Amino acid sequence: MTRVASFTINYTQFVDPAGRAVAALPPLAKDPAALIALYRGMMLTRRFDAKAIALQRTGRLGTYASSLGQEAVTVGLASAMRPEDVLLPSYRETGAQIWRGVSLLELLLYWGGDERGSNFAGPRGDFPVAVPIASQCLHAIGAAYAFKLRREPRVAVCVCGDGATSNGAFYEAINTAGAWRVPAVFVINNNQWAISMPRSAQSATATLAQKAIAAGIPGEQVDGNDVIAVRHLVERALERARGGEGASVVEALTYRMSDHTTADDASRYRDGEVVSKEWANDPIARLRTFLSEAVVWTKADEERLIDELNREIDDAVERYLATPGPKPETMFDHLYALLPAALVGQRAAVAAASAGGDHA
Ligand SMILES: Cc1ncc(C[n+]2csc(CCOP(=O)(O)OP(=O)(O)O)c2C)c(N)n1
Ligand SMILES: [Mg+2]
Numbered sequence: 001m002t003r004v005a006s007f008t009i010n011y012t013q014f015v016d017p018a019g020r021a022v023a024a025l026p027p028l029a030k031d032p033a034a035l036i037a038l039y040r041g042m043m044l045t046r047r048f049d050a051k052a053i054a055l056q057r058t059g060r061l062g063t064y065a066s067s068l069g070q071e072a073v074t075v076g077l078a079s080a081m082r083p084e085d086v087l088l089p090s091y092r093e094t095g096a097q098i099w100r101g102v103s104l105l106e107l108l109l110y111w112g113g114d115e116r117g118s119n120f121a122g123p124r125g126d127f128p129v130a131v132p133i134a135s136q137c138l139h140a141i142g143a144a145y146a147f148k149l150r151r152e153p154r155v156a157v158c159v160c161g162d163g164a165t166s167n168g169a170f171y172e173a174i175n176t177a178g179a180w181r182v183p184a185v186f187v188i189n190n191n192q193w194a195i196s197m198p199r200s201a202q203s204a205t206a207t208l209a210q211k212a213i214a215a216g217i218p219g220e221q222v223d224g225n226d227v228i229a230v231r232h233l234v235e236r237a238l239e240r241a242r243g244g245e246g247a248s249v250v251e252a253l254t255y256r257m258s259d260h261t262t263a264d265d266a267s268r269y270r271d272g273e274v275v276s277k278e279w280a281n282d283p284i285a286r287l288r289t290f291l292s293e294a295v296v297w298t299k300a301d302e303e304r305l306i307d308e309l310n311r312e313i314d315d316a317v318e319r320y321l322a323t324p325g326p327k328p329e330t331m332f333d334h335l336y337a338l339l340p341a342a343l344v345g346q347r348a349a350v351a352a353a354s355a356g357g358d359h360a
Contacts, residue, residue: 019289163194
């Protein structure tokens with residue numbers, strides 16, 4: 001018998017849950033401005049998240065998917081990208097979208113059921129939120145193949161959940177990424193749950209990263225609550241893709257601290273004590289401790305930042321609530337470039353029957 005293939009999956013962590021460096025740090029970790037920007041991005045994401053849930057609970061926003069506890073994955077991966085790269089997010093990448101320049105108003109409009117919120121004024125090339133699981137993985141292949149054909153030094157960055165890696169579209173996408181050697185990075189935001197299905201019941205594989213091996217591309221794991229590590233690993237994967245070496249998979253290990261969405265009640269299927277213990281891994285507290293020790297981050301800095309973020313969020317909420325809601329017939333306007341004849345009549349019938357509404 002001869003061994004014809006073998007593989008190893010590496011796991012990277014730079015800063016442990018107590019905020020201590022546990023490995024030789026990358027240059028980023030010694031750049032106070034860069035660290036503070038990451039901290040601000042994570043704090044904004046968390047505060048926006050809380051506001052979005054409050055708006056949903058008071059009937060002023062639709063179903064919303066929280067990223068509580070997952071801020072380091074979503075902000076870390078976006079911070080590694082260049083503006084000209086393209087993000088293909090799932091519904092849990094609010095932090096990445098904000099970092100990329102999607103406005104808080106656009107996010108509120110989207111989650112308020114208004115498709116104008118997906119017509120980003122900032123990152124024009126970024127894809128809208130993908131709700132159908134893993135569909136964005138295939139879109140990423142299309143985008144990445146276009147970059148390759150046009151010889152543009154851009155990378156398609158696709159983010160999907162742990163559960164999404166059980167979907168055929170994920171396997172098809174990574175297989176094609178390997179075969180076509182396209183500039184793509186697949187980040188698995190492994191929050192340990194696919195609604196009520198725990199990671200252990202989703203797949204018998206030891207790591208999700210090793211699914212990449214079967215596609216002929218590298219896969220590795222990172223501590224998804226260590227923003228420095230996420231940023232570093234995704235940056236490396238991006239450099240590789242940009243340099244013509246092809247796609248890779250980064251599995252970021254984190255934990256979904258929230259319900260699946262505002263339409264879910266996670267206390268029905270998971271142990272509250274286990275969830276509470278996960279707060280010890282909070283990515284924001286970890287960076288705050290690291291910052292206070294490595295750089296100067298005082299209580300006054302923290303208070304100033306919170307004031308500034310509150311103002312930014314309140315201003316977006318005010319503008320959102322003052323935006324007249326979309327007319328019901330506009331639901332026909334964003335799927336087809338040219339509306340099929342069969343739907344033209346339906347659109348007209350809806351328009352005739354509706355008077356429109358608003359978000360407040
Ligand atoms: C193709 C498809 N199948 C099923 C669903 C229903 N669904 C919505 S979220 C979800 C679980 C996804 O879990 P995961 O990929 O881990 O992402 P997470 O929600 O944890 O971020 C499922 C099955 C869907 N949206 N699309
Ligand atoms: Mg999940």
